[in-house]
Amino acid sequence: MKRNCVCGSPKLFTACCEPLLNEAELAVTPEQLMRSRYSAYSLGGYGGYLLKTWFAPMAKDLSVEDLSRSDTEWLGLQVLGSGTSGNSGWVEFKAIYKDNGQHIEMHEKSVFTQLGERWFYIGGEVSRTKAGS
Numbered sequence: 001m002k003r004n005c006v007c008g009s010p011k012l013f014t015a016c017c018e019p020l021l022n023e024a025e026l027a028v029t030p031e032q033l034m035r036s037r038y039s040a041y042s043l044g045g046y047g048g049y050l051l052k053t054w055f056a057p058m059a060k061d062l063s064v065e066d067l068s069r070s071d072t073e074w075l076g077l078q079v080l081g082s083g084t085s086g087n088s089g090w091v092e093f094k095a096i097y098k099d100n101g102q103h104i105e106m107h108e109k110s111v112f113t114q115l116g117e118r119w120f121y122i123g124g125e126v127s128r129t130k131a132g133s
């Protein structure tokens with residue numbers, strides 16, 4: 001079945017995040033990486049990918065098992081802005097998920113670093129609010 005990518009882009013999953021999640025392609029921009037990481041969380045089962053794309057010193061306490069869980073229901077992603085400067089990059093986005101029946105809107109400004117050809121997620125400033133009911 002053909003479907004648009006879960007990251008919310010108008011592209012098909014097979015032409016968007018899937019080749020990144022399968023490690024057939026590298027993310028060229030922090031936004032691509034961020035979208036693929038959102039898809040990884042949304043789909044579940046991609047803990048290995050999440051860990052590999054996390055800047056290692058920031059991911060010491062994380063495990064593939066924890067990151068592969070799909071017990072959060074992600075409802076949508078909206079990228080608000082992104083940019084790069086040399087080997088650092090940022091992406092600002094909003095993502096909505098369901099928690100105990102409540103829709104929670106997560107607003108994050110993530111930072112990324114590029115080592116060689118690969119972008120890595122370092123971390124982000126996160127705020128959460130209850131989305132309008």
Ligand SMILES: [Zn+2]
Nearest residue numbers: 005007016017
């Ligand atoms: Zn995608």
